[in-house]
Amino acid sequence: MVLLYLADSVYARCGDDVYGLRVFGKEFFEDYLKVFDSVVICAREEIVDRPPAGRPQVTSDRIRFIGIPNVHGWKWMMGINQQSRKTLEESLAIADAVVARVPSSLGEAGMYAARRVGKPFLGEVVGDPWDSISNYGSNPIYKLFALWYFYRFQRFVKGLDMASYVSRRVLERRYPAHADAATEEYSSIRLPGDFILSPRTYKNSPRPIAMLCLSSFLGYKRHVDLINACSVLKQRSIPFTLHLVGDGPTQSQIRKKVAYLGITEDVVFHGYIADPRLLLEKIDACHVTVVPSAQEGLPRSMLEGMARGLGAIGSDVGGIPDLTRDSESFATGDYERLADILTEVATDPGRLSEMSAHAIGISQNYTSRILSPRRVRMYTLLRDRVSRP
Template identity: 35%
Template sequence: MRVVVTSEARFQRTPDGAVWTPDGPDHGFWTRYLSAFDEVRVAARTEQTDRVGELARRVDGPGVQVWPVPYYVGPRQYLAARRAVAEAVGRAADDGDAVILRVPSAIGSLLAARRGRRGLPYALEVVADPYDVFAPGTLDHPLRPLLRRRFAGRLRRQCATAVAVSYVTESYLQSRYPAAPGAPTTAASSIELPGSAFVPRPRTVTGPAAGQWTLVTVGTMDQLYKGVDTLIEAVARLAAGGLPVRLTHIGTGRFQPHLEALARRHGVADRVTFHGWCPPGEPLHRQLDAADLFVMPSRTEGLPRALVEAMARALPALGTRVGGIPELLAPSDLVRPGDPVALATAVADLLADAARMTAASARNLARAREFATTELTPRRTAFYQEVRRTMAQHGSRRDRAEPTLTG
């Protein structure tokens, strides 16, 4: 049985037909579905390009095919291309395919609606909360409150009609978007960390290296969801208070010029480094290991991989009270989103307490081990096998229900 998976990732196709990602899930990510299915078709936005960057990684390969959806960025381009997008998405899955929608997703919603009209089943992997995605401060759009209600309501309906639902959180998303009674569910983060992602022991913190504290954060700058603007303002407050601190941001996105200008405006351009995208594995580990404190000031999250990866390096961490972050960090390590004063205070208080930093290092490393590949893979595989079984049963019932023409 083939499984069709929708994704909000954006891919690139070269003239030879190969599909690449500059910074998203590559072939290894999609092969997880092969634990239960014979073939994976990924429906995602794909643009044609003559060549890709040297750090791009292959998406398609053995067992994994990419079904191209017309490329767009942002709501305006989506509306302009919606008809073509809907047509492409509608052709992505045959009636006999299993379908897993990674939601919230415009592409996933189009396929969910089509499957619903045809009486065909679909399963979900809930990876984020649209109610928080459209929270104040995350998006500058006059229809933001309306969009917030609309997309949160849509996800609730999808969860209530899906034949199976997997959530990346342990309880947060489940409480807001419950599955239908009796539908198989699981809590299985998209994260899976190999043994090499973990340091062998926690840190013993005594003070800053070279007399200066290094903060690090990781995330896209395509929107302001990750709260990097809040963190830059907090760094400016810390610097004005005399704390020797600097910030490294890892990631890319169209808001980088805006954030660079913000750092200049606050007089901390020399304290903020925009590193750009960092390949997973050893290059990212070096950046995390060189830092003293990981900060995740997000305005919205599912269960953030970047935070778990930092915890696996035994980094003390601070985060906001959104999404699944409170499932990862101690209450004392959480702050309100969008509040640079509270964030600066939390950073200063934590850095001033070596014993608390050391305890946080040990606690974070232990918690991160729960996201090891050996822990999550069996749970995720069991869910995919249940989806296959449920889809096959539905297909059998559908075949029996169809009339047979004779004579």
């Protein structure tokens, strides 16, 4: 049987080879392939001249890729174009069932197309469009569009017969499927057991405290709140070093903010780190991981840091509260509360030790041993709903 996988991710094509993002290599599709004979990926593509550094190859004898135009912005958010829709229907014709990471324009179009031809569909809810769009910028039009998309996505999920959530605590409550739908909670995170370390114990407060923010530079990631909180730490004479890993369109703006606040010597911009070993070294050299985002599903970067013993501090959106303790959570945009938390953590080694123990305990719930059976159960149910002659 053939599974069609849909997502708004952008894959890179170099000749006959196709490359996914760092965490979407062949291993990402292992659980799908435990149930289905092969997977067809239908997603946006960009043509490159050389294999992109740090991005894993995804195509194999059991994984095929069909690309659609790499359209961005309002044109993509309002719906896929004519050529993309035609490619989607051609992809659907060779598949027996469909799974899509949503919210996504391609995923939503895929659900309605699958329904027309009577093929089962599983929606994997991995994010909240309200949080991401409403916090993308200060222009009021974002709030209006977010409200429109919120109700549209609610209606979409309500129509699903099968749905999974990275967080029941937030996403399933806000976007419930209908009462008779089959639902499950799991994420795409696959932490190897040997990746998880033992909890760290601090006898003294680290000076400086090393903070990690591993995130793309996008408006809704709210780096600005973390920078403002760091400025407060500077005023309080709390020694710190902030490590920013990632790239994106708002990086230049954040650099200017750092310079304006006079904390250039305390903030390190590492850019995108393609080498997994080098990235792991940066993670292990820090004490806490901070995710100030206005929208997250279940932040992989936070969980990877927690698995290495880093204490976790994050905003109260999406799946972040599933990972952090209430005492290390703050309302989106409340950089003063974030500064207070960072001050307390930087000056209390006992609390930092407790945070590390909590982080290791939580990360153990996100290993393949725990999550793989949940995913396989849903994929098996999806396969069993395929109509047979």
